[in-house]
Amino acid sequence: MKSDKKIAVVDFGGQYAHLIASRIRRLGAYTEILSNEEPLSVYESYAGIILSGGPSSVYEKGAPLLPDGFFKTSVPILGICYGHQLLMKALGGEVVSSNSKEYGPAILEIQNPDSLLSKSLSSKTKVWMSHGDEVVRMPDGFKIVASSDNCRYAFVSNESKKQFGIQFHPEVTHSEEGEVLLRNFVNLCNAGASWSISQFLEEQISELQKKVPPGKNVFLLVSGGVDSSVAYLLLAKALGKDRVKGLLVDTGFMRKNEVKDLMDNLHQVGFDLTIWDESQIFYKHLESEFEPEKKRRIVGDLFLEAQSKATDSLGLDSEHWLLGQGTIYPDTIESGGTKHSHKIKTHHNRVPQIEKLIQEGKIIEPIADLYKDEVRELGRLLGLPERWIERHPFPGPGLVVRMIASPETKPPILDFSDLALAGKKAEVKILPILSVGVQGDQRSYAHCAVLNDFTTNWKELDECAVEITNFKKEINRVVFAPGIPSFSGVFHYTKLTLDKEHSDILREADAIVNRILYEESIHTSIWQMPVVLVPVGLRENSYGVVLRPVESTEAMTANFYEMDRKILESITKELLALPQISLVLYDLTHKPPGTIEWE
Template sequence: MQEKIIILDFGSQTTQLIGRRVRELDTYCEILPYNKFPEDDQNIKGVILSGSPFSVYDKDAFKADLGRIWGKYPILGICYGAQFMAYSNGGKVEPAGSREYGRAHLSSFSKENKLFRGIKENTQVWMSHGDTITSIPSNFKIIASTDEVKIAAYQVESENIWGVQFHPEVYHTEEGTQLLRNFVVEICGCKQDWSPSSFIETTVAQLREQLKDDKVILALSGGVDSSVAAVLLNKAIGKNLTCIFVDHGMLRKNEFENVMRDYEHLGLNVIGVNAHDKFFGELAGVTEPERKRKIIGKGFIDVFDEEARKIKDVKWLAQGTIYPDCIESLSITGTVIKSHHNVGGLPEKMNLKLCEPLRLLFKDEVRRVGRELGMMEHLITRHPFPGPGLAVRILGDITPEKVSILQNADDIFIRGLREWGLYDKVWQAGVVLLPVQSVGVMGDERTYERAVALRAVTSTDAMTADWAKLPYDFLAKISNEIINKVKGVNRVVYDISSKPPATIEWE
């Protein structure tokens, strides 16, 4: 059985990042709500307690039963996790004089302590807390300090239990990976045997056992998640898998034909459906973003359902749901940031059992699995693309003419990124058609035509994103080419907003 680290989520925005860092150490981990520690799991090697938006004194603060894990497993508390352990054992946590946020340096730490082995002096760490631990129980000992924070880290004496007030999971903590490695590998004793090849071997065997000779359908989008899920299932059950690729008319230029050709090359059994008329008809005159999304979502389900019913004796619906989808959808705070098209919906309507072979993987792990499966690199590195397609990159109502304009502008931008060697350096890119027109001059004539915005961001997981610093020469060339070649556009702007506060997509 697969050994694992359990990460108890107290609501921190960086909990997923802790999971990613542990997985990067070739160690399997699971992120669970703070109050859902599993019963009698013999494969647990250690526990990490995440940060939280709450203070330990808040009446709504999340409180876990530490008695279930204390002394039974190695524990690492991060930020709120460290404060909660100290507070629960009689220590004192108080509001900091000013919010401690940003870079700090460990001015002193115990180099011989197992948690800090191999870490250089005065290493940079990242703080993000409003409260601070001001005193610790008598059986706790301070093992690290900064100039501003006396109790930056502690260990419970004679126990494999540590707390750190900084965030080792974020990139700004210079040796955070080393600290996590010390905990996961040296302290918890994990063998680091979680790899793409081991995942494929285990998952294919599990799929064969789960599905046997049953027929399975899967909705393809052309994206990396559904594509990898399809190839993995094809490896497990072959001809019993049927994939359905719905073209709602708002894909990128020539994308439907290109993706169908790729899937044929992969040996997948794919049904392609042209549903342009249906979607354009239902979207006519609709301008509100969420309503556009719902119309496209329902329309997709209707088309998929109609095609699926033509296949006899289907018992399973497969989806490319990945781990961040599941974590966000089961958010313990109850706050919905966005709905995920893969989580829920289709099974209720179609009365099928659900199969999600990638639900344990982060996006970067999905790509690693795809490479291990021998998939084409351009499929694996394909940028994320919204399910509603270009409909959420057209501000205002949707018409075939607007889609055509946007497809042509987008094609120039994406091809340019590839030709200049920039495509793989950005997380996501696209063009947005704005609901404004501007005055221009072409030749001797004044024009009054549309404006488009180029959007390109860098990110590791889409939770946060920064605008990509693309070369000026490149932007100038793309702007010139779009204005010269795309009829109806006379102005190009570049979006330099980061997430937060902006989102990656405009709608």
């Protein structure tokens, strides 16, 4: 039952608009996502309004605004990031491009503990920043509630009008007391409890029964991950097991023994599953492709072709069968799925052909409004075994996005001779590879910096990574080389293509890493650990392996995982024993500025 006391989240295209809504729902208030172009009367019908972040700058022509009279409303308003800057500028403040852009953690110091939204916050608290602009002058009537070292107006308020602006992101789990602030806002709005994952399940079953009427069935693309598995079980519960079939496409880029393991495990929980081997087709179309976006589009198109061939072979006609996908919300957001959002990367289930089918009502995505933590919670309600729920996420394109394919000619390396780390013994080199990231709600495709193994202190390594990515927008990722105290030699660049030979190398490396994670009982301490093959080594005709363990809950933000150094040494030793591997790197990048996957 939805509450009459609803909170609106106005979407300006930020990466976290729906995450804000999810967080508020988890605090017991029902939320709805609105555009910035609704009539004023619509906004005024809500108990509270949150203005999301976004990739635009408020001072630029064409930046998304709000209708005249919006800020005269008596409804409580909380502006976050872009929403904060819009609130400030609309009421007479000033916003400029910042000389010190922030992408990552910052310490917030509370100056006014008596604000309606700062109640119960610690005097110093860690928050998450992701912005390139900043407020330099507040409007009349506003006062500073809190500041960070690089952001004076990080938290401001007009208490009498119940208007608040914050530059940081309280909705992400890396803002340690973000939930406290959001709860304060919910309480201020007097919004009642109304939402739970069990309610979502009940409502979604009813909705799916309407979308897939009698006489229609669903053919679901299954990867074996938790998302597609939960989507399958939800569809089966709503429609009946006899109306849902699963297709697992063997792309040739699966992990070692993955197809057999999936077949055995999924049959045990009642899946009607067909395996379709398309590995040779995928190798043929991908072996000469190097650009991340093109790789993802090719994978998406090939999945559709495989689905079409499989449905023809199985006699499943389009008149009676719809295509199902285990899409979750981060897939749609990073693909530019909201009006003002900037595309970070195209997910394989968001290529143009898929988008066209969605518009035509031919695709069913039962969990597309959920985040990973909510999907897992839903999986428990649906009876998915815990061992399956706790599996590390694995991308739909598989190892395709974990191989940095590269031609014979390496990309140019920009001059970063001015890059120095004050007071640190670290050596910094720039690798001749590029990776995908997100900075200030926009996609980046930028350089990777590598540090020597100058310290065993994770905090020092973290500080270096944050300093580098904040200082140089051309760098979106920082790694370090365990076991290499000094860079005495040069990095060798070797051509890497998306074929069976190279995917076999990565399969072996990935299997080694995951075996050790289980042996050391740290698998469940890590949210996800991509193992990435890169075209850089310490000798000719060899490659590097990047370890990317992260901590997260919803995949929209992430911290790198601080692994026990003895375990890291063990992993490094076994990887370097592979004849094709001469370099191991450990990713120190938070998200943002680096995405969890490298592509």
